[in-house]
Amino acid sequence: MFLFKVAVSLKESTEILTQFGTVGKIELNFDTSGHVPFVTWTMPQSTTIEHDLQVDNVVKTTEDYKSTVAGNGVFAALEIYNVNFLDAGTYTCHMDFSDTGRSSERSIQVSVIGFPSLLMENGATENETISATCCVNVSLTVEDNIMWNLNQSGSLLILKEVNTNSAEEFLKNTCSKITFEVHRRHHRQLLRCSLRKEMNVFSEVAMDVQYPASIRYAGNDILHISVHQFANVCCISEGNPRPSVELQWLSTEGDWKFLSNVTEYVYYREPFTYWTFMIHVAVRQPLQVRCFAINKIPPAATTQVLNLVAKYLASVRMLSPSTTVPEGSDIIIECQSDGFPPPDTMLVMLSNTNGTEWTHLPIKATMSNKSITTRKFELKSLAMNDSGKYQCVANNSEGYALSKTIEINGKFATVRLIKYLAGSFTKAQIISEIVNNKT
Structure with a gap:
């Protein structure tokens, strides 16, 4: 009433x-x-x-x-x-x-005043210009103009408006036709026309604006996962029509391919769709993936590349054999390690017979090939107290590893005195023998 x-x-x-x-x-x-x-x-x-x-x-x-x-x-x-x-x-x-x-x-x-009727073209693509028409029957004495507004953002940017009136015996028909540009922010808003706001008599229609797919991560662009565990890749998509989303991986040939062996979870909360892809990390090699979204409005959308890197226990090998060298010599010992995160690799000398005390030696050079790293350690001017057992040690967040041990033995420089006494060498030759650690 x-x-x-x-x-x-x-x-x-x-x-x-x-x-x-x-x-x-x-x-x-x-x-x-x-x-x-x-x-x-x-x-x-x-x-x-x-x-x-x-x-x-x-x-x-x-x-x-x-x-x-x-x-x-x-x-x-x-x-x-x-x-x-x-x-x-x-x-x-x-x-x-x-x-x-x-x-x-x-x-x-x-x-x-009668009840307004509203007709509008729907399903337009964003930035497209469309029209809407609102008509209402009123008694002959009413002179009000039709008003337009949106239920959320308020006023509408009208590019053109045409008002018409046609009178009959007891009433007249008042119409307003507007032209405006639609944007994605208008999607799902209610376009409303009314004659007097205080009467709360209006007609409205939900706007359906189509726009291309977009997608982004709901987290970081790199994931470190232990081998044989599951990684969750989470993406958030938007678009109208609602886009379909898949997880892709980068093949060795450089092509992006659909990753099928994943478990998918989907959650809708307008205007967004939340996608979670669960991947079983079964190999040590890094896996590059991305989320791909598409609907009928081009272009398709992708996220940046996400690097899935499997973490695994460090391993280490001793590449150098046991050897005996003259006192004062320089010697190179090589250790080869693997693991992710890349392990810290050390060459240690076992300081007692139980091998419970280590002495670290400096690194001379490092060479890497993919996940495998080779480090060279140099012992300069080997002294007799450098003789002993040596071992490679590698350590990362997943654990540590020890290589086999080798023995490095030094021996005193000797002079072939017998030959000297026999007159085979001169004194200068013997001194040269000592300097060059020759036997």
């Missing part, structure tokens, strides 16, 4: 607007100064309702109206059932105070 309460001065006219198909109500207040009036309502089609408050009840009803007069004429109300356009017009309430010869009258102009 639409309720209109009016308090006006004598002979003053007021306009009210009511909606088609509802119950309209006019309420008036009069100053009767304690006198009891004879009340007459006159409607647009010359229909009348009369109240003789000396003998009548305070309520009178007909098929279309209900009149109520209370407080000996201080308050008068008229209800209009099932309002239509024939009910538009002037309603007059006349009060005649016969005992004083005085009268009082109020005139109210009632206008009627």
Whole structure:
């Protein structure tokens, strides 16, 4: 029910607007100064309702109206059932105070508004220009223009608007046609047209704007996973129509291929779709993957490359054999290690017979081939106390490894004194033998 309460001065006219198909109500207040009036309502089609408050009840009803007069004429109300356009017009309430010869009258102009109808092209692609038309039937006295708005972002940037009116006997048809550019922010918003906001009478339609797929990670661009564990690759997609998403891997030939041996979980929360791909990491080699999204609006979208790197225990090999070298010699010992994260590799000398104490030796050179790293350790000017057992040690977050041990033995430089005493060598030759550690 639409309720209109009016308090006006004598002979003053007021306009009210009511909606088609509802119950309209006019309420008036009069100053009767304690006198009891004879009340007459006159409607647009010359229909009348009369109240003789000396003998009548305070309520009178007909098929279309209900009149109520209370407080000996201080308050008068008229209800209009099932309002239509024939009910538009002037309603007059006349009060005649016969005992004083005085009268009082109020005139109210009632206008009627129908329910708006809204037509719009839907399924447009973002940045496309489309049109929408809103029409509403109103009584002849209504001069309002149709208003447009969105339920979330408020106003709409209208490029062009054309208003038209066509009158009939009891009503006129008011239309507004607008042209505007759609964007993805408009998707799922409600486009609304109305005549008067305060009446809350409107028509609306959900906007369907199509736009290309987009996708991004819900985390980092590198994952370190232990071998034989599962890695979760999480991607978030958006687009209209809702894009399909797959996980791809980069083959050795340089082609992106569909990764089929994954478990997929999907969760929808408009406007986004959350994708989780569970991958079993069974090999040591790094795996490069990406999320790929596509719908019918080009272009397709991909994430950056995600590197799945398997973590595995360090391993190490001793490449150098046991050997005996003259005192004062330089010697190179090689260790070869593998593992991820790349292990720290050391050459140690076992300081006691149990091998429980280590002495670290400096690295001379490092060479890497994929995950395998070869390090060269140099013992310069080998002294006799450098003789002993040597071992390679590799360590990473997954654990450590030890190589086999080798023995490095030094021996004193000897001079072939017998030959010297026999006169085979000169003194200078013997000195040269000592300097060059020859036997």
